[in-house]
Amino acid sequence: MAPTFKILSAAAIITLAAACAKHDNHQSNFQKRQVLTPGGRDEKDWAYPESYDWGSINSNYSLCQMGTQQAPIPLALDQGLSQRHRPDFVGFPSNVTGNFYNWGYGPAYTIAHEDGRFNTLPSMTFDNKTVYLRGWHIHAPADHTVGGVRSRAELHYVMVDSAGHEAAVLALRLDPGQTPSPFFSELPKPLLGFNETDQIMNQTLNPRLPLEAVDFFSEFWTYQGSLTSPPCTEGIRWFLARTILFISHEQMQALLLVSQFSARAEQQVWLHQINA
């Protein structure tokens, strides 16, 4: 899950871009802006390779060290799969517009919506609650292991409540396979590099495609977790699809080329209530 400030700074970039002239470039409106405020990547006082020590960097990060529901945690089939908290995607359209960018570690996307109107975003329900898809980003390698096996990458659909606070994350493991993923085929080529965080592209895409590839989370693990980066805020429900989303070898190579290491060390299972 992306750090909150990074999402905010991406939002700032997007606001600037929305105000600037469009330049047609291939099928999308390519917008290149030198943003004066730091993109977020250089602002942070923490790094993924040192994720064991985040709690000691800054007093605001104490949950990273002493939280009881820190994410990610190792999962396995012998824990069973969840029969509860089942997500329902009736409110998911097949077309959204938004901004494609690189969050400094890999591809990312924020769906366009009116300021503060989060309840106009694609919606998902679970436990009689409705949450909204604000955007997605990709980590490489995957944050979650299953049975000790770590996928090449992991796609996070960040779901917020109607006030815009992170409430849930849908996590999909990505691995190379024989067939190109239609979802990845929709993304700009080439993908924006990890060092191109000042660029964004206006992009239409189908947010149902990754869900179709994992049978709309028909089988999943779920637990009570946290942001996987400082300040490691808790109260976030994680859903990890059992099915892996396969993309072609070429798509995986293109993805890894624009990615930087962004997996937090796995946390010990404590009060996560896996599948409960």
Ligand SMILES: *[C@@H]1O[C@H](CO)[C@@H](O)[C@H](O)[C@H]1NC(C)=O
């Ligand atoms: C993005 O593209 C859509 C559809 O082409 C258009 O309606 C929208 O105004 C564009 N947004 C920006 C910020 O250029």
Ligand SMILES: *[C@@H]1O[C@H](CO)[C@@H](O)[C@H](O)[C@H]1NC(C)=O
């Ligand atoms: C902790 O967060 C508060 C509120 O965002 C901020 O004012 C303060 O400077 C932060 N503390 C440190 C050590 O960064």
Ligand SMILES: *[C@@H]1O[C@H](CO)[C@@H](O)[C@H](O)[C@H]1NC(C)=O
């Ligand atoms: C989604 O939008 C694109 C670009 O505007 C369009 O080409 C495509 O037909 C749309 N797809 C659906 C299912 O509406």
Ligand SMILES: *[C@@H]1O[C@H](CO)[C@@H](O)[C@H](O)[C@H]1NC(C)=O
């Ligand atoms: C959802 O609402 C129904 C009807 O009010 C209720 O019976 C059910 O227990 C609720 N489920 C949860 C998980 O809160």
Ligand SMILES: *[C@@H]1O[C@H](CO)[C@@H](O)[C@H](O)[C@H]1NC(C)=O
């Ligand atoms: C940015 O990264 C790409 C690879 O993703 C590389 O080809 C390019 O040279 C880099 N640009 C700069 C300015 O470092």
Ligand SMILES: [Zn+2]
């Ligand atoms: Zn993430």
